[in-house]
Amino acid sequence: MxxxxxxxxxxxxxxxxxxxxxxxxxxxxxxxxxxxxxxxxxxxxxxxxxxxxxxxxxxxxxxxxERKPRWNLTALVFALLIVAILVGGTLWIMQSLSHGQMQEPRDIFTEENIFPSTQND
Amino acid sequence: MTTHPSTSSGHVQEDKVVFGFWVYLMSDCVLFAGLFATYAVLQNATFGGPSIAELVSVPFVLTETMILLTSSFTVGLALLAAHRHSGTTTLRVGYGAGKKYLVLTLLAVTLLLGLAFLGMELKEFSHLLAEGNGPSRSAFLSSFFTLIGTHGLHVFFGSLWMLILMAHIVIKGLNPGTVRKLTMVSLFWHFLDIIWIFIFTIVYLMGALAL
Missing domain, CATH: 1.20.58 (Methane Monooxygenase Hydroxylase; Chain G, domain 1)
Structure with a gap:
């Protein structure tokens, strides 16, 4: 029980x-x-x-x-390590990338005069 | 078959099979980690479409969570009923006298709860699609559908597996083979519940914070 x-x-x-x-x-x-x-x-x-x-x-x-040598636990700890590297690494890289591009997004259509902005008329 | 399989050589072999399945689950865990990372990166890339806060209905998802949690409990009880008297646990396969019909009933309850969960998920998906918020609407919705859909697919195949296992138990009864399969189904189902906790927390609850 x-x-x-x-x-x-x-x-x-x-x-x-x-x-x-x-x-x-x-x-x-x-x-x-x-x-x-x-x-x-x-x-x-x-x-x-x-x-x-x-x-x-x-x-x-x-x-x-689980009895020794606890292979299930070993596999789990290894998987959690991979998960931490994968998720933590992804967030770290993507965050520092977007930090490096903090300026206003460029409006490529206006800049290249493809669709001249109507607000400037 | 002896009544104490832990002393027989067959037991060691079965342990290896269950361990192999455990290793598969761990690799599946890494797959979901990739999907979670993708979602975390893309969750604000709504491309003018709805954000998660506008789509989420927390009471609805809480119901889904409770259903899956209860099914995780009942599949554990099914395994326990099969293992009763043999003193084994989920990770170690044994062959108890078992109560075939109790096991079958508990599996049926688990299956119904799993199907109810899938039904609710399909309802949510069809609602999103009907409003034009399908996976092609934005990068956020692509990652949302991929993450939740992959989990849903796992639940679907888990349900199918459980149905087949129930047929096996009806035909062959509880023997070391079917109990081992039951052990693996229950590991799979517990695993899906754990993945869902993180989906519930990261996607829905954290999304609802912006309400």
Whole structure:
């Protein structure tokens, strides 16, 4: 019956974490984006999702009960490393790219006089 | 077949098969990471079209989330029912006496919840398409449809697999072969639920922050 308890606990915790995240967003919208602030809300949402990831890994996938040499865990850690490099690297590169192009987007049609802007008439 | 498969050589072989499936899941995880990264980069590239905040209906998606979460729970219960008395867990395959009909009922519930989830997702997609907000509308919508659609496709094939597994269990009963398949289906289903948590958080909840 130990496993049944783990599944029920995992289920309840997952529902609770999902509802807390939902309530956080409602509160953010209700207070007119004041509290919690956008940055704080994003940070808390990420933390809640990661907690739920661990809850499900431990209580649904029972990763904590794996016996040595824990190949499943090893594969997971390696996959998470790749995910971190892939997502983190992509965001880093794309953000520094858009930072380097901060000026107003050029209106190529007006510049090349293809469709002369009507506002200048 | 002995009642204690953990002492037989067949057990080691089955462990390897489940581990191989686990490695597949991890590579699938990397696939989704690529789609998440694409979405994160393109989410503001709306090209004059609607943004995520204008499209999202959080209560609707919350219902989808609860449905998938419940199905993840019931597939776990199905595996537990099959493994009862053998003291094994999801990651280690065993052959319990099992209760065939309890397992089948729990799988049927899981399948119905999975189909309900798919139905809601298709409703959302057809609604978007009807309003001219298909994947070709903007880079944001392309990445949105790719990410959510790929997850939906996984749920579809998971449901199909579950249906086939149920037929196997009806015909062959619970034996080490079908229990091993059940173990892998449940790993797959839990995995899809975990991916969905991140879709729910990153796409829908973070999108709704701008409401």
């Amino acid at each position: 130990k496993t049944l308890r783990a599944y029920i606990l995992g289920f309840i915790l997952s529902i609770a974490l999902t509802l807390v995240a939902f309530a956080l967003v409602l509160e953010h919208v209700r207070t007119g984006h004041v509290f919690p602030s956008h940055g704080l809300a994003v940070a808390v949402l990420v933390v809640l999702a990661v907690i739920q990831l661990f809850v499900q890994l431990m209580l649904f996938l029972r990763l904590g009960e």
